[in-house]
Amino acid sequence: MKFLKNFSFEKIKNGLEKTRSNLINKLTESFSGKTILDEDTFNQLEEILISSDIGSKISEKLVDTVRKDLSNYQDKSFDSVKDSLKKALKSILTNSMIQSKNDQFHNDRPNIVMIVGVNGTGKTTSIAKLAKLYKSLSYSILIASADKFRAAANEQLETWAKRVVVPVYNSASNDPSAVVYDSLIHAKNSNTDLVIIDTAGRLHNQKNLMDELLKIKRVINNFDKTGPHEVFLVIDGSTGQNGLLQAKEFSKYVNLTGFIITKLDGTAKGGIIFQLVDELKIPVRFIGVGENIDDLMEFDANSFVEALLN
16 A cells, blocks of 8 residues: 655655754764775764664664775765665665555455554654545545543544544543444444554553553454554654664564654654664654654655665
8 A cells, every 4th residue: 555645755854854964964074085994984984873873783784884885896985985875774674674564454344553652652643644644545534532541632633633534433431442342333334444543652661551452452353353454653753762662562562563753853863763674674654754734754765765865
């Protein structure tokens, strides 16, 4: 399932401004004007990559790749360094990411998308933006309000849903699993194509709330043995290494099919994407590069790397 209707390279480039500036400025200082690339220079490169949250293990591999490439190039200019880095970074994303399951939505309605994440990652706004993207493909959509933990969660969800003209299913029940089940029945009866389930934000170390995700997953599976068809973990791009920890813990409870990385426009730590993909072999599916309703974009590995090192 490909969107790309609202795709804008310039928007991605602008959204990655802080990460790119941090990376490019330091690379320029280290490499520009140098005719001899000694070991100190390569050590500087590794430090620069680590400072962008690309991670020490990946940074070491990248430096080894660049060193090997440049030994075969007559041109050892800054542009050659960037070209080598681009090639290596794209390779990490394309080789490590499992293929997005674009064919996993089926004709039996409803298809089920479950959204999970910790508090404050931008989960609710991402749901509305995601609903808008799916709506652009002419899907009929229902958002299930299963966050019964946070005060005023439903009101916030309703406000965002009105902006994209998508209905929200809510219930007086305080049991999130019951709300999910009732929403699925409602969607089935109304022949709705897609249900997006908003779950409560929870810290990965809150075992009772994490166990609640297992219960919701069982309810979905009882309704449709093939569901949920997507489970997206929303990660705040500015959290850096903590985002990787969140991903590892959530993946113990639910079968994550992709990441939504938010707030990339406000951080210099966009390199965390490479660690997430490399270590967990789970694809980044969408990135948030701004606060506007159209600022959630389908992730494209080539465009992301080009924007990062443009």
